[in-house]
Amino acid sequence: MDMELPEVPFPLRSYGPDGNWAFEDGVLTGWAGARQDRFVPPTGEALEPVADAPRLLGAPEGDFQLIARVTVGFNAAFDAGVLYVHVGAREWAKLCLEYSPAVPTVCTVVTRGHSDDANSFTVEGSSVWLRVSRTGRAFAFHASRDGERWTFVRLFTLGGEKETGAALVGFMAQSPMGEGCVVTYDHIEFRPFWPRELRDGS
Numbered sequence: 001m002d003m004e005l006p007e008v009p010f011p012l013r014s015y016g017p018d019g020n021w022a023f024e025d026g027v028l029t030g031w032a033g034a035r036q037d038r039f040v041p042p043t044g045e046a047l048e049p050v051a052d053a054p055r056l057l058g059a060p061e062g063d064f065q066l067i068a069r070v071t072v073g074f075n076a077a078f079d080a081g082v083l084y085v086h087v088g089a090r091e092w093a094k095l096c097l098e099y100s101p102a103v104p105t106v107c108t109v110v111t112r113g114h115s116d117d118a119n120s121f122t123v124e125g126s127s128v129w130l131r132v133s134r135t136g137r138a139f140a141f142h143a144s145r146d147g148e149r150w151t152f153v154r155l156f157t158l159g160g161e162k163e164t165g166a167a168l169v170g171f172m173a174q175s176p177m178g179e180g181c182v183v184t185y186d187h188i189e190f191r192p193f194w195p196r197e198l199r200d201g202s
Helices: 161-165
Strands: 012-015 022-024 027-033 055-058 064-072 080-088 091-099 104-112 118-122 127-135 138-144 151-157 168-174 180-191
Touching: 012 168, 027 168, 055 080, 064 080, 064 091, 064 168, 080 127, 080 161, 080 180, 091 127, 091 138, 091 151, 104 127, 104 151, 118 151, 168 180
Parallel strands: none
Antiparallel strands: 012 055, 022 027, 027 180, 055 168, 064 127, 064 180, 080 091, 080 168, 091 104, 104 118, 127 138, 138 151
């Protein structure tokens, strides 16, 4: 399924299980089914994700920021709404608002063969603003409680220059332990430039 969002200057395509993606009045909605996730445990021998999750992704050009307020219908541990970056089958990253495991938390996962996993800060309620940015080979993750002042969460690279330039970026929903959850994204915004500073709240 392909989808056009007026706020995003590139087409989006669905990957993985059916996320029942819908867009109406500036709000994107997706559904994760039971036990759907993308994570390669660093403690195991698996080289492939143990499961998959609905993703809606496109290929922006050059430097950019993709921003959305993410709201999750939490039902079970690790339910999450995600901004997602995909460079290769075993190279991808997630910026999540996640029930981790019983408190809404901004979390990140960067996968290079196996996944790492790190919590950033907790959130009151079920919504937070998330932002993924790129310049050259570098990606940055930020989160905000109000959409105005941004907290730096992570700076990292994935793949080489060629792979990074062809990265897919967009939205994902997950419910690794539960029976499924709904995620909504609003206040979606695309900026064709890298943030002025990473750590000054802008």
